[in-house]
Amino acid sequence: MRQRIILDVDTGVDDSLALLYLLASPDAEIAGIASTAGNVPAAQVAINNLAWLELARAPEIEVALGAADPLEIPLRTTEDTHGPHGVGYAELPTPIRRISTRSAAQMWVDLVRRHPGELVGLCTGPLTNLALALREEPDLPRLLRRLVIMGGAFNHPGNTTPTTEWNIHVDPEAAKVVFDAFSFAPPDRRPIVCALDITESIEMRPTHLIRLAERAGSHPIETVSPADPPEARSVASNPIIRHLTDAVRFYFDFHDGYDLGYLAHMHDPFAAAVALDPALARTRPATVDIELEGALTRATTVADWAGIWGRPPNADIVVGTDPVRFFDRMIARIGDHARALYPGQPVGDPVTRLR
Ligand code: BDR
Ligand code: CA
Numbered sequence: 075m076r077q078r079i080i081l082d083v084d085t086g087v088d089d090s091l092a093l094l095y096l097l098a099s100p101d102a103e104i105a106g107i108a109s110t111a112g113n114v115p116a117a118q119v120a121i122n123n124l125a126w127l128e129l130a131r132a133p134e135i136e137v138a139l140g141a142a143d144p145l146e147i148p149l150r151t152t153e154d155t156h157g158p159h160g161v162g163y164a165e166l167p168t169p170i171r172r173i174s175t176r177s178a179a180q181m182w183v184d185l186v187r188r189h190p191g192e193l194v195g196l197c198t199g200p201l202t203n204l205a206l207a208l209r210e211e212p213d214l215p216r217l218l219r220r221l222v223i224m225g226g227a228f229n230h231p232g233n234t235t236p237t238t239e240w241n242i243h244v245d246p247e248a249a250k251v252v253f254d255a256f257s258f259a260p261p262d263r264r265p266i267v268c269a270l271d272i273t274e275s276i277e278m279r280p281t282h283l284i285r286l287a288e289r290a291g292s293h294p295i296e297t298v299s300p301a302d303p304p305e306a307r308s309v310a311s312n313p314i315i316r317h318l319t320d321a322v323r324f325y326f327d328f329h330d331g332y333d334l335g336y337l338a339h340m341h342d343p344f345a346a347a348v349a350l351d352p353a354l355a356r357t358r359p360a361t362v363d364i365e366l367e368g369a370l371t372r373a374t375t376v377a378d379w380a381g382i383w384g385r386p387p388n389a390d391i392v393v394g395t396d397p398v399r400f401f402d403r404m405i406a407r408i409g410d411h412a413r414a415l416y417p418g419q420p421v422g423d424p425v426t427r428l429r
Contacts, residue, residue, distance in 0.1 A: 162324025289409025
């Protein structure tokens, strides 16, 4: 059965893979894409979304522009993590498609009202636009079929401050609005939360890029390495593989620069896979709240696992998964889709370094 998705992203290298994963999934239909400010400003996020849609020869899909700033604080972006335009070293073609005339928050509200109980929400960026939508439509938690959020760090260090995760850190007030709103939702509507605890176990490595290129029938099959200079670019025959290689290589370099190894955490595509198939994840219910005051801990996600606060659970936090199964699925879906989009590419060198 095809599932209709509202995708809310701050594209972003790993958001790009989440988008491609959904476009490549026969069981998914994207109802609309909200472009949220986060990794890069909202306008750049929208351009990236439109460019990927065009490269993936996607049908008409609405791309709406989100708020320029978080609810109460100035925007902070992270080009050092995702590249000057949010897509690493990739230089995506300028899109011809246009941004929607309605705002991202309005799109959320209109879509859930038009399809009550049908839509799956997937948020892989700050929660600004979902919070704005909740202000206009407080019944949104019941109108959605399911919500999956990439965000937070629970029994795990943060990636932005010692205790905070990026998406929550950018707009903690919005995160609080969202988790508070779900305090009143029935248990089967609780958001599934993919936090760093689990998404940092989803480690993409150069071998995964090789497998993707092979599956797509792209040539030459390129190996990327920390020795590649920043100006190196993929010459892969398949445009999806070519741009993904350049995007993900920047993310490898970033992680390597923080002594995490030559790998990249695939937070957002994992959340996309869970949105389509929650069986990929083992979850535990908890009551989640956001610290808004602490001098050292503002934007920390706090989970009450034991009911100490006496408040019902408002989230199902992912506590286990099988990363190998996830990568097999991601490579099969994106690889097959890339091959179908750009068939019959000429065969070049069997395996080569980047030029
Ligand atoms: C999250 O932060 C962003 O930089 C990534 O795209 C991901 O959504 C991980 O903390
Ligand atoms: Ca993201």
